[in-house]
Amino acid sequence: MRKTIYKNLFFASIILIGISSCPFMKPTPTYIFLITLDTTRADHINYSLSQNDVSPNFARLASNGVFFRNAYSIIPITLPSHASMFYSLPPYVLKIYNNAQKQDVSNASLAEILKSKGYRTGAVVSLGVLNAQFGLNKGFEEYIENYSPNLWYKTAEEVNRDAIGIIKKFAGSKSFFWIHYSDPHEPYFPPLYSGTFNISLNNKRVFMSKSIEAPVVNLTLEIPPGANSVDLETELPISLEKNEEVESPYFGYYNFFIRPIDPNDIIEVSIPRTWKKDPDSSTNIYISEEKKSQVLLINKGKKNAHIKLSFLYRLRPSASAMKDLYEEEVNYMDSEFGKLVDYLKNNNMYEKSFFIVVGDHGEGLGEHLTYFGHVHYLNNMYVKVPLIMAGTGLKKKGERKELASNLNIAPTILDVARIKKPGYMLGQSLLKPYKSDKLLLETYSPEAYYDTFSIIKLPYQVIFHPERKKDRFELINLEKDPLGIDVIPDETQDQEIFFGLKKSVRKISTTIKNAKGKMGKLSQKELEILKSLGYIR
DSSP states (O other): OHHHHHHHHHHHHSOEEEOOOOOSBOSOOSEEEEEEETTOOGGGOOOOSSSOSSOHHHHHHHHTEEEESSEEOSSSSHHHHHHHHHHSOOHHHHTOOSTTOOOOOOSOOHHHHHHHTTOEEEEEOOBGGGSGGGSTTTTOSEEEOOOOTTOSBOOHHHHHHHHHHHHHHHTTSOEEEEEEEOTTSTTOOOTTOOOEEEEEETTEEEEEEETTSOOEEEEEEEEOSEEEEEEEEEOOOHHHHHOTTSOOOEEEEEEEEEEESSTTSOEEEEOOTTOEEOTTOSSOOEEESOSEEEEEEEEOSSSOEEEEEEEEEEEEOOHHHHHHHHHHHHHHHHHHHHHHHHHHHHTTOGGGEEEEEEESOOOEESTTTTOEESSSOOSHHHHBOOEEEEETTBOOOEEEOSOEEGGGHHHHHHHHTTOOOOTTOOOOOTTSOEEEOOEEEEEOTTTSSSOEEEEEETTEEEEEOTTOSSOOEEEEETTTOTTSOOOOOGGGSOHHHHHHHHHHHHHHHHHHHHHOOOOOOOOHHHHHHHHHTTSOO
């Protein structure tokens, strides 16, 4: 009964109606690649083949296939966004609303279906929120998620290293590869930037990482009786140090705690006076503008004491620098994707391959409410994503303007593999022409500030904030405002269009919220992953 209600709700409000037609492609490729680009905005992928110094490799792929101008992630949160790709079901049906939420989906995933039809299946993920413990590993023969110590993300170069290992292993067999790049994700610094972050106890170094990383520090230190010093020192990347146009960065110490392991030990902690505590946070978040800080510890006992030092470190550049760094990260990711393509060409695999490249969500870069990040909002910059389809046998090429989303991904890949789409999948294959009507977008608390819903019916978008007391609706003309942040004033709205969209989104959101499942309690490890990646503080 519940499935019927959801299906009727879906087809009543957000249909991407399929029209029967033969697939565009022939023959069936040996290798199918799903490349997901975490935190990648549509407007930061340039499809031009000339004067393109940001994304030339993605442009070359698109020139040999199809790229979509109106592709959207139906939720700006990594785990549920990817789950929607693998099941062709929206988050409210999957009951997967946030990162770190373990899935309990009875339907077969895309990877499970392909594996059952004789495909070898391999995945490489680059963010801790996609780790196997959260369920997207279902159906994958290989699922690689290894990270460097103290980190919950890895670079595109590291992703390629692991992906090529699986590709070599599967060579010659029909295979499905999911490769996940996440370089534009916070902390934004391309790995080519140098500089270190060091921790010393009484002038002896006890920890070191790159200053551009966001390491999770968990140290057990032995301190003798009396005064002791813990020095925290950052060596800035040369490019930031020498760039006079960039404002001075600051240094963040998140959830900063020093505790004695033995509760009988008495340790007096003196935080530097130059540190500023975040007044809006209930946890110990300190901000400093000093590259070197010293925390004083006084062991008031007569014997050595053991303490636990824990925090998340972040080098935070200015807003102007972050915008430039974000674009540099997109360019770095593009160059590494190019290396992956070169490997396939050099090993006679490229011509036997089919690619779908898609973003899982976008990213705010300060244009809207000065906010950097995603999760909380459904405006264009957070949800409009790149989508490219290319490869062997694809006949029709060029630009397409119909609405597309996560829900199209699994049906398209099954169509490529000549496998019938199961009845529970709600999306349509991109290999067939289809009429695009409406698209429902969602984001959910507690990770987001509150549950928010949106309907896109081009050229309009309505965003509904059910829990706000005022300004609950936003109506936007996406043709006139590509960022999707300029709300149409009441007096100039087309009342007929606005009334219809408003009525639809209110009705849909009420149904979804009434059926929303409860979120489970997160473990300490799951909290660490979310904090280290900037999802929560």
